[in-house]
Amino acid sequence: MVYLYSFLEIVYVIVAAPLIAGIQLSLEERIESKQGPSIFQPYYDLIKLFRKESLVPQISSPVFRLGPYVIVMFYAFLAMILPIITAFPLPFAPSADFIGGGLFFGAAAAIKKFSAIDSRSNYAHLGTSRSASLAVFTEPIMVLIFIMLGVISNTNNPFVINHVLRTSPQWYYSLVHGFVLAAFFMILIIETGQLPVESHTNGELGMIDQAMPFEYTGMDLAMYKLGSYMKTFILLSVFLNVYFIPFGVPTAHSGFLAIVVYMGIHLLKLLGMIVVFALLNTTVSKFRLYKNFDFLAVAFALAFLASLAYYIIK
Amino acid sequence: MNQVFEILGFLLIVLTLIMQWEINVQRIIFLFAASSFIIALFLVLLGLSRPQEEYMLFILAGLTIAVRGITIPVVMNKALHRLYEKPWRVREDKPMLGVGGSILLSLVLIAIGYFIYQNSLYSILKVRSGSVPFALFLQASLLIITHKHAYIQMIGFLVMENAVVMLSGWVFGGLPFIVEAGVILDLLGLVVVSSLIIRVRERTILQEGISSEAELRG
Amino acid sequence: MNQHIIYLLPIFFSLFGALLCILPFRYMDRTLSVIASVLTLSSAIYLLFQPSYINGYFYIDGLSKLLILTIAMVYISTVLYSLPYIKHLGNLLFQHRLYYFLLNVFVATMFFSVIMDNLGLIWVGIEATTVSSALLIATQNNQVTVESAWRYVIIVSTGLVISLIAITFIYGSAGTLSLHKLLLTHPDNRVFLIGILLGIVGFGTKAGIFPMHTWLPDVHGKAPAPVSAIFSGVLLPVALYAMARLIQIYPVGTVRLFTFILGTLTVITASLMMTVQTNYKRMFAYSSMENMGMILIGFSLGGYGLLGAVIIIVSHGLAKSGVFFLTGDVLSRYHTTEMRDVNSLMQRLPRAASSLFIGSMAVTGAPPFAIFVGELFIFSALIAQYGWLMALVIILFLAIAFIAVNFKTGKMIFSENEKIKREKPHLESWIAIVNLILSFLVILFIPYFELLLKNLL
Numbered sequence: 001m002v003y004l005y006s007f008l009e010i011v012y013v014i015v016a017a018p019l020i021a022g023i024q025l026s027l028e029e030r031i032e033s034k035q036g037p038s039i040f041q042p043y044y045d046l047i048k049l050f051r052k053e054s055l056v057p058q059i060s061s062p063v064f065r066l067g068p069y070v071i072v073m074f075y076a077f078l079a080m081i082l083p084i085i086t087a088f089p090l091p092f093a094p095s096a097d098f099i100g101g102g103l104f105f106g107a108a109a110a111i112k113k114f115s116a117i118d119s120r121s122n123y124a125h126l127g128t129s130r131s132a133s134l135a136v137f138t139e140p141i142m143v144l145i146f147i148m149l150g151v152i153s154n155t156n157n158p159f160v161i162n163h164v165l166r167t168s169p170q171w172y173y174s175l176v177h178g179f180v181l182a183a184f185f186m187i188l189i190i191e192t193g194q195l196p197v198e199s200h201t202n203g204e205l206g207m208i209d210q211a212m213p214f215e216y217t218g219m220d221l222a223m224y225k226l227g228s229y230m231k232t233f234i235l236l237s238v239f240l241n242v243y244f245i246p247f248g249v250p251t252a253h254s255g256f257l258a259i260v261v262y263m264g265i266h267l268l269k270l271l272g273m274i275v276v277f278a279l280l281n282t283t284v285s286k287f288r289l290y291k292n293f294d295f296l297a298v299a300f301a302l303a304f305l306a307s308l309a310y311y312i313i314k
Numbered sequence: 315m316n317q318v319f320e321i322l323g324f325l326l327i328v329l330t331l332i333m334q335w336e337i338n339v340q341r342i343i344f345l346f347a348a349s350s351f352i353i354a355l356f357l358v359l360l361g362l363s364r365p366q367e368e369y370m371l372f373i374l375a376g377l378t379i380a381v382r383g384i385t386i387p388v389v390m391n392k393a394l395h396r397l398y399e400k401p402w403r404v405r406e407d408k409p410m411l412g413v414g415g416s417i418l419l420s421l422v423l424i425a426i427g428y429f430i431y432q433n434s435l436y437s438i439l440k441v442r443s444g445s446v447p448f449a450l451f452l453q454a455s456l457l458i459i460t461h462k463h464a465y466i467q468m469i470g471f472l473v474m475e476n477a478v479v480m481l482s483g484w485v486f487g488g489l490p491f492i493v494e495a496g497v498i499l500d501l502l503g504l505v506v507v508s509s510l511i512i513r514v515r516e517r518t519i520l521q522e523g524i525s526s527e528a529e530l531r532g
Numbered sequence: 533m534n535q536h537i538i539y540l541l542p543i544f545f546s547l548f549g550a551l552l553c554i555l556p557f558r559y560m561d562r563t564l565s566v567i568a569s570v571l572t573l574s575s576a577i578y579l580l581f582q583p584s585y586i587n588g589y590f591y592i593d594g595l596s597k598l599l600i601l602t603i604a605m606v607y608i609s610t611v612l613y614s615l616p617y618i619k620h621l622g623n624l625l626f627q628h629r630l631y632y633f634l635l636n637v638f639v640a641t642m643f644f645s646v647i648m649d650n651l652g653l654i655w656v657g658i659e660a661t662t663v664s665s666a667l668l669i670a671t672q673n674n675q676v677t678v679e680s681a682w683r684y685v686i687i688v689s690t691g692l693v694i695s696l697i698a699i700t701f702i703y704g705s706a707g708t709l710s711l712h713k714l715l716l717t718h719p720d721n722r723v724f725l726i727g728i729l730l731g732i733v734g735f736g737t738k739a740g741i742f743p744m745h746t747w748l749p750d751v752h753g754k755a756p757a758p759v760s761a762i763f764s765g766v767l768l769p770v771a772l773y774a775m776a777r778l779i780q781i782y783p784v785g786t787v788r789l790f791t792f793i794l795g796t797l798t799v800i801t802a803s804l805m806m807t808v809q810t811n812y813k814r815m816f817a818y819s820s821m822e823n824m825g826m827i828l829i830g831f832s833l834g835g836y837g838l839l840g841a842v843i844i845i846v847s848h849g850l851a852k853s854g855v856f857f858l859t860g861d862v863l864s865r866y867h868t869t870e871m872r873d874v875n876s877l878m879q880r881l882p883r884a885a886s887s888l889f890i891g892s893m894a895v896t897g898a899p900p901f902a903i904f905v906g907e908l909f910i911f912s913a914l915i916a917q918y919g920w921l922m923a924l925v926i927i928l929f930l931a932i933a934f935i936a937v938n939f940k941t942g943k944m945i946f947s948e949n950e951k952i953k954r955e956k957p958h959l960e961s962w963i964a965i966v967n968l969i970l971s972f973l974v975i976l977f978i979p980y981f982e983l984l985l986k987n988l989l
Contacts, residue, residue, distance in 0.1 A: 175324050294335070294413035301331060301417045305324070308421075312428055312443045313320055438722045451697075458690065467686050474693045481697060486704025493652030493709065497696065500656055503663040508685050511666060514625065515682055518675045 005259065006080050006090045012263055013079040017229035018042035020236075020270055027278040042229065046222050054218035060118050067115025068216070068223035074108040075230040082158060084237045085259055085266060087166075087249035089159050097156035098146050102139075108231070109135060112212065119215035123204065127211025130289065134197075134208065137296045138190055141183065144303040148180050149243070151310060158242050166246040175313060179306035181243055186299035188239055190292075192232045195281040197292050206286055233270070240269045316442060319484055322356050323446035326480070327424065330453045330473055334420050335413040337406040339465050340394065343387050346469050350382035353476050360483045370491040378479070381498050386472065386505045390465060393509040397516050410460045419460075423452040439485055447481035450474075464512040468505070475501060539585050539592055541575035542600055543643040546607070550636030553629055561632040562615055568636060569608040576604035584987070591649035591711045594984030598842055599646045599766075599773055602849040605970070606765040607639045609850075613857050613963045614758045618671070620864060621756060625673035638664040638762070642770050651709040652699050654774050655692065658738055661767060662688050669755040680750040687747040691737025694730055695774075701727030714781040728782045729790055735778070738771035740821045741828060742797040749805075752817030753869065757860025760813065761853035764820040769845045772824060776831045776838075780988065783834060791832035792918075798825030799926060803933040811869045813859055815940060816852070819895050822933050823848045826907060829926070833913040838988055840909025842981055847902035847974040848895060854967035855891040858884050861964070862944075865955070871940060875947040880955050885945045887965050892941040894971055896934040902974035 022039040029036030038044075056065060080092040082101060096104065113132060116124040150156050152171050153164040165172050190197050198208050213224050241249055248265060250258040287295060329349045333342050354375040361371030394401040411419065431445035454477060457470035475497070482489045489497075549568025553561040580601060585592040611632075618624075618631055641664050645657030662685065669681040703709050705723035733743070740748040752760045779787055802822035809815040823844060830841025859869075861884045866874050877885040894901040907930070915923045982989070 175321060179324075291413075297414035297417045301421055304421050305328070305424075308424055308428060309320075309324060312445055313317075435726075438726075451693075455690070458686065464682060471686060471689055471693070474690065475696075478693060478696050478700065482700035482703075486700050489652060489700060489703055490650070490709060493650065493656065493699070496653060496656035497659075500659040500663060503660065504685070504689060507663050507666050508682070511670060511678060511681050511685065514670065514673065515675075515678045518673075518678060 001256075002091055005086060006092060008259070009085055009090065010076050010079050012085060013230055013233055014076070014226070016263075016267065017233035018046060018226070020233055020267075020274060021229045023271065024274045024278055024281075027274065028281050031278060031282045042225075046226060049222035049225070050219055052218035054216075054220045056220075057119050057121070057215050059120050060215075064115050064118040064215075065220065067111055067118070068220050068227060070111050071108050071227040072223050072230065074104055074111070075227055075234060078104050078108075078234055079230070082234060082238055083162055083241050083249060084234070085250070085262055087159060087162055087241075087246075088252040089157075093159065098150070098158050098161075099143075099156055101158070102142060102146065105231075106135075106139065108227070112227075116212040121215045123211045123214045126204070127208055127214075130208045131212065134190060134292060134296070137293065137300070138187055141187055141296070141300050141303050144300070144307065145180055145184050145187070148176060148303065148306045148310065151307075152176065158238065162242045162246045162249060165243065166249075172246075175309040176306050177243075179302050179309060183299050183302035183306065184239060184243060186295065186302065188235060189277075189280070190296070190299075191235055192277075194277050195284045196287050197295060199286045206289060236270055236273050237266065240273065241266070245269055318359055319356065320443050320446070322352055322359075323443070323450075323480065323484070325352055326450055326476070327446065327453065330450060330457070331417065331420055333466075333469065333473070334416040334453065334457060334460075337409055338402075339404045339406070339463060340391065340402050342466055342469055343390050343394075346472060347383050347387040349473065349476055350378060350386075353479055354378040354383060356480060356483060360488065364487065371488065374488075374491065374494055377495065377498050381502050382472070382476070385502065389505055389509055390468070393513055394465070397513055404463075404465075406461055406463045406466060408462070410462070416456075416460060420453050420456060423456055424449040427452050441485045444481075444485050447477045447484060450477035450480065464508075464515060468508055468512070472501070472505075536585065538575070538582065539579065539590060539647065542572045542579070542604060543640050543647070545571040545575060546636050546640040546643060550633050550640060553633040553636060556629070561629045565611045565632045565636060566608075566615075569604070569611045572639070573604040573608050576601045580984075586712050587649070588710060588712075589649055590647050592647050593987055594981075595773065595776065595842065595988060596646045598846060598981065598984060599769065600643060602769065602846050603639060603642050603646070603766045605967075606762055606849050606853045609853055609857070609963050609967050610635065610758045610762045613761070613860070617756065617758055617860055617864070621672055623673050625667070625670050625678075631668070631671055634664055634668050635758075635762075638668065642766060645770050646773050649711050651702065651711065651714070651774075651777070654777070655696060655699055658735065658771060658774060659689070659692050661770065662692070662738070665759075665763070665767065668759045669751055671756050671759065677754045680747075680754045684747045684751045687744065688738055691734055691744050693734070694737070695734025698727045698729075698731030698734055701730065711777060711781065718782075724782065725784070725786060728778050728787050731778045732775050732787070732791055732794070735771050735774045736794060736828075739768050739775065739828075740798070740824050741775075741794050742801055742825075743794075745798070745801070745821055748821055749814045749817040752820070752856075753811055753814040757856050757863065760817075760859075761856035764817065764856060765849040765853035768820060768824050769827070769849065772827055772831065772845070775828065776841075779831055779834075788832045788834070792829055795825045795828035795832060796922075796926060798822070798828065799933075800929050803929040803936070806933050807936040809936075809940075810871055812862070812871050812874065812940070812944065813856075813869050815871075815937060816855055816859065816892075816895070819933065819937055820848075820852055822930070823852070823895065823903070826910060826930075829914065830906070830910040833910065833917055835913055835989055836909045837913035839978075839982055839985060840906040840913070842985060843906035843909065843974065843978060844903050846981075847906065847971045850967045850971035850974070851891060851894040851901070851903065854964040854971065855888065855895055857964040857967070858888045858891055862888070871944055874944045876949040876952045877945045879949065879952045882954065883965075887968060888941060889945055891964070891968055892937050894968060896937050897930065898934070898938075901972055902978075905975055905978065 019039065022042045025041065026036040026039045078101060080090060081096050113128045116128045146156065149161050153161045171177055193209050199206060200210060202210060213221060216224050250262045326349050329345055333345050336342050336345065357371050357375035357378060361368040394404060398404050427449035428445045431448050451474055454470045454473040457473065458467050461467055545568050549564050552564045580597050618628060638661060641657055641660040645654055645661065648654050648657060666681050666685045669684060670677045699709065701723055705721055705727060706714055706717060706719045708714060737744040752764060755763065779791060799822050802818045802825060806815055806818045809818065827841040827844050830837040830844065861881065862874060862877065863869060865881060868874065894903060897903040897907050911923050
């Protein structure tokens with residue numbers, strides 16, 4: 001039965017991830033009083049791209065081809081080990097704790113960068129170097145955030161953290177948790193490429209992640225896009241299920257029906273986040289590239305304040 | 315009650331952190347007004363937790379809102395309006411530290427305040443998280459030291475005063491009413507006088523440019 | 533109740549003068565200020581013969597009375613000197629009325645600071661002196677004076693915040709801020725000690741004590757002469773008064789040693805800085821700082837050291853105000869504060885020159901003057917407590933200061949130039965001469981001081 005849950009989780013992530021992206025795109029257009037695409041547009045795009053022929057730059061190596069597929073595989077694996085639709089560990093969950101999950105995210109990002117560099121395109125290089133220089137600073141902040149949650153729960157297991165935050169209000173309503181949430185939200189904005197950091201246009205002065213898949217086409221591009229949808233989906237799910245709204249996630253006694261119902265609730269939670277992001281994307285203007293580091297400094301300040309608050313209030 | 319104080323204290327720390335990297339003077343004045351309102355809220359809560367002195371503390375909270383929260387920001391804003399054509403664009407021209415630097419330094423100061431408090435004063439005072447007002451005090455001094463714009467220096471001084479109010483309330487249960495009232499009146503006088511001085515100073519700087527300050531060596 | 537009101541007469545008269553000054557009548561401000569200061573002085577002298585007055589609101593003992601007297605004397609001389617001086621100044625920041633108003637309020641806040649029983653209210657009074665005196669510095673409106681006024685406000689207020697923290701510490705540990713209750717309770721814990729030490733550092737900012745003295749030379753160098761005179765003569769001692777009270781309520785070894793170290797460092801810094809000054813007003817500002825250091829040492833020693841400190845306060849108040857008036861005379865004729873541009877003073881302004889020479893001897897503690905006697909008292913206590921070596925070190929720096937000041941003033945006064953003829957001075961300097969004579973006469977009243985300070989010695 002639990003293997004079924006695992007399978008269900010992967011399928012759910014792969015199927016629902018483009019939907020969330022579609023809803024966000026549509027919502028942003030609606031807020032700007034435009035018609036907007038259908039919320040299923042990402043599916044149409046993916047289907048179209050899957051049918052097309054893939055072109056590969058002459059001078060690239062096999063890494064370029066393999067990259068997107070490995071990335072999707074990594075994210076599918078992450079979907080199995082993180083609490084997305086269940087609050088109890090599924091069979092593959094013991095293979096990695098939070099730090100391990102972080103390493104997988106990092107590995108996926110690294111493979112993405114390698115394959116982008118391998119295209120030998122100037123724009124891909126530009127995007128890669130920018131993305132890498134941001135990641136150098138986001139990773140320590142992420143580690144700090146995980147350490148703070150580890151301090152709260154005495155473990156690195158996301159399921160235990162979920163349990164602790166769900167059952168003990170003195171931690172859920174504490175300053176530490178508040179600062180960690182704020183810091184993690186800012187990291188989410190960077191990792192999922194929302195507005196004050198990144199706009200989804202191809203202006204070469206500001207683009208970061210947007211520049212990396214410039215040479216991809218057809219099926220490769222489809223996998224690449226699916227990978228980024230899944231990344232956003234998984235990160236948001238972790239943020240919501242583990243930290244922000246740890247309530248209502250089905251436990252081991254809940255049964256199959258509860259899990260199916262929870263999928264809907266989970267989509268609603270994500271919808272809430274998407275509305276926030278859409279509002280952000282339509283109201284905030286983009287930072288200059290170098291100002292992103294100030295943004296990171298603020299995120300670091302919040303994460304650091306969380307640790308200070310833990311010691312000061314203790 | 316202690317937890318509420320802690321939340322208010324950290325809110326003040328975050329507000330001061332924002333002041334640290336903000337360069338627009340009007341926004342800093344606004345942030346100061348917000349922190350004064352938080353101080354007033356703190357005094358009200360303090361009054362609720364100490365039934366025997368509550369009226370004095372409520373009056374004090376009212377005075378704080380009236381003077382620190384409204385009058386002082388309005389006076390400073392008026393002075394800005396008289397001095398500049400576009401007061402909303404007045405800013406610290408060449409900040410000594412960038413955003414990242416000021417944040418990091420500020421965080422280091424908070425940590426230093428914590429360590430000093432924990433290793434020296436905590437054993438004497440026995441007050442949980444009493445290092446928050448000290449951290450605020452240190453941050454305010456950083457605000458004064460790293461900024462050249464007179465209004466921001468003034469705000470740094472006022473934040474320092476707020477930190478003292480918080481310290482006296484949190485750690486020692488408040489000063490006598492008459493002293494606090496005197497302090498608030500002094501502050502009002504100081505702001506009026508110094509906004510006059512600042513106005514003259516900025517006007518001469520605007521007209522004549524900054525001359526060499528060799529004559530004031532300290 | 534009725535006879536108690538007399539203790540408030542000085543503050544009442546000066547405030548009264550201030551309020552009437554802002555009425556828009558011609559010459560009203562000057563006449564009223566003179567009348568107010570005369571009344572203040574007479575009430576201060578009258579107060580001297582009244583018994584001490586200590587209750588929950590006021591704490592007026594011999595020390596307060598002597599400070600009131602000094603403030604009143606410097607006040608009247610400042611007003612009298614301001615009459616001609618302010619008239620000849622150009623480019624004023626505000627009208628004459630406002631100058632006299634601020635001067636009177638400033639004096640009233642100083643009176644307020646020295647008569648209050650509540651330490652918190654003493655703080656309020658001292659902060660109020662900052663508020664009322666900041667604009668006085670910038671009486672003559674130019675970029676440098678305004679800048680120094682701003683520095684004065686921000687440095688002094690920031691320093692005073694430290695003493696406000698100290699007051700919260702004292703209140704938190706002792707449960708009261710009333711001086712007479714604090715004197716009775718003698719609380720003995722570390723919070724109280726930290727409070728006292730922080731308070732000494734904080735008030736030291738205002739008094740020009742070592743680590744945070746930087747505003748002092750700037751302000752004295754740039755303020756108009758009467759304002760420099762009243763700052764140096766009485767504002768600094770008023771801040772020292774608060775420090776003396778802090779030592780008085782907790783006279784343990786740590787506090788005394790801490791204060792002694794601060795005072796010694798002040799004397800050393802001031803003496804060394806005096807040797808490199810090229811601006812005569814700044815030089816005399818550092819001389820004030822050196823005297824404040826000596827007074828602080830006296831307070832820290834207690835006993836006859838305290839008597840010596842009070843003698844220095846009174847005589848330095850009079851002598852230094854006289855010296856600053858004379859620098860005003862010089863400035864009004866030479867239009868510069870640089871020493872190298874001022875020469876052959878004796879030929880041009882003989883009366884000002886000779887009095888300036890006597891004045892500089894007086895403020896540096898040359899033998900016949902009262903400051904010398906005060907320093908003798910302090911050294912007798914110093915040798916008893918810290919031994920000969922320490923005394924010799926301080927005497928060495930005092931000698932450096934003495935030589936620096938007198939050599940430099942001597943150079944200004946006695947350098948000869950054939951072409952220069954005697955001129956009619958811009959300003960009459962008889963007030964300065966009166967002040968110097970009074971400062972000399974302080975010697976005669978030392979036994980009476982001892983009588984007044986009996987409860988402290």
